[in-house]
Amino acid sequence: MTQLPYTHAPLERAELLRGREDDVRALTMNARARFLAVWKEAHAVDEHQRAISFGPEILSHAATHAATVIFLGLACETPWFALAFASDEGPPAVGAASFAGLREIWADTEQALASRLVYARAMAIWHQNHPRCSRCGAKTVSTESGHSRTCSACGYRNFPRTDPAVIMLITQGDKCLLGRKAEWRPGQFSTIAGFVEPGESIEHSVRREVAEETGVVVGAVRYMASQPWPFPSSLMLGFRGEALSTEIRRDSDELEDCRWFTKDEVRAAESGPGTLLLPHRSSISRWLIEGWRDEN
Ligand SMILES: [Zn+2]
Structure with a gap:
């Protein structure tokens, strides 16, 4: 199977450096240092809508816009940082850059950089959404180099x-179970998904979510792979599951449609009008579906 998007070339996170503010400040001035600017949920791009990183010269903009500097880690000797801009007054002026969503720029982004963008994005969004203490409600400040x-x-x-x-x-023989949400483009289906709840194992969560949304009973489940998915803060845990029943009793609040698709129907996806549309190429859902489709 192909490697999952957003899992390539992980940085050495160098967590022992976090909080050593003098050392980390020196790394920010390193001529090789790279900075990924995130404004709200968008990434800095060039005039061709391609993701870009900046050198230390961007730090003056960071100070002007009160951006949070987050140490991400090292790639060989190169320090990588995220800069979280949170202004409500439009995107910050950082050189000639504009800002774009990750899904729109992903296809033109080199895979190692895409993995760093999701890391930067996850951290930046967390900072934006947690300005106050979860225990007492007072204001918080960034510590441990942004961690x-x-x-x-x-x-x-x-x-x-x-x-x-x-x-x-979820499969049974030559068929797989896919559902769609009302807000998706017409014809698009995807794997079933849901959040793990407190007090349950992930295997139980797989069976519960499928039963709740589709009425299908799942037996054996097998872990396949995981993918960071900071939209805004998920970790997707990918599974295959074997269905013990095929009758669908759809939860209409969750799914607008839910069906069994044969491998031939999945192979014919996106081949013409009226054929199945698969989820975004960067998603683990797509990866799970294509991995199953390409097996004998
Ligand atoms: Zn507090």
């Missing part, structure tokens, strides 16, 4: 969150 936010009143340290979600391709 925590500490409460100015009670001292509580708030850490970045990752929400586990299960996403599963």
Whole structure:
């Protein structure tokens, strides 16, 4: 199977450097340092709508716009940082850059850079969404080089969150179970997915979500791979599951449609009018479906 998008060339996270502010400040001035600018949920792009990184010269813009500087880690000797711009007054002026969503620019982005963009994005969004302490509600400030936010009143340290979600391709013989949400483009179907709830195992979560949304009973489940999915803060845990029943009783609040598709129907996807449309190429859903489709 092909490698999942957003999992290529992980940075050495160098967590021992976090919080050593003098050392990290020196890394920001390193001529090789690279900075990924995130404004709200968008990434800096050039005039061709391609993702770009900046050198240390961007730090003056960061200071002007009160951006949060987050140390991401090292690639060989090169330090990488995220810059989280949160202004409500439009995108910051950083050189000639404009800002664009990750899904729109992903196809033209080199895979290692795409993986760094999701990391930068996950951290930036967390900072934006957690200006206050989850315990007492007072203001927090960025600490540990951007890897925590500490409460100015009670001292509580708030850490970045990752929400586990299960996403599963349910099969029976030559068929797989796909559903669609009303807001998707017409004809698009995807694997079933949902959040893991407190107090349950991920295997239980797979069976519960499929039963709730489709009425299909799932037996054996097998873990396949995971993918960071910061839209805004998920970790997708990908599974295959074997259906023990085929009758569909759809939850109409969750799914507008739900069907069994044969391998031939999946092979014919996106080949002409009226054929199945698959989820975005960067998604683990697409990866699960295509992996199954390409098996003998
Ligand atoms: Zn507090």
